[in-house]
Amino acid sequence: MNADRLLILTDADAVYLDWGQPTQRPLHTTTPAELSRYQFDAGSMGPKIDASCEFIQQGGQMVGIGALEDGLRILEGNAGTVITKR
Secondary structure, three states, X not given: OOOOEEEEEEOOOOEEEOOOOXXXXXXXXXOHHHHOOOOOOOOOOHHHHHHHHHXXXXXXXXXXXXXXXXXXXXXXXXXXXXXXXX
């Protein structure tokens, strides 16, 4: 695949830390290095995070994760979670 961006559209509007807890908070921008410090559910966001980090490590420039209806806004960096190398 020769792509520099990957868009993962899901039913969540962003990647969240502490999902389902009172301390739940979205990650708006992040990196694979930052994401490696956290645990994500293998049956939910975990595979999306793994695929995103792999894409970036293989030379991709940006991964956006968020809600289907926010696709364009995610690519613009105005919604969801944007993952970049730095």
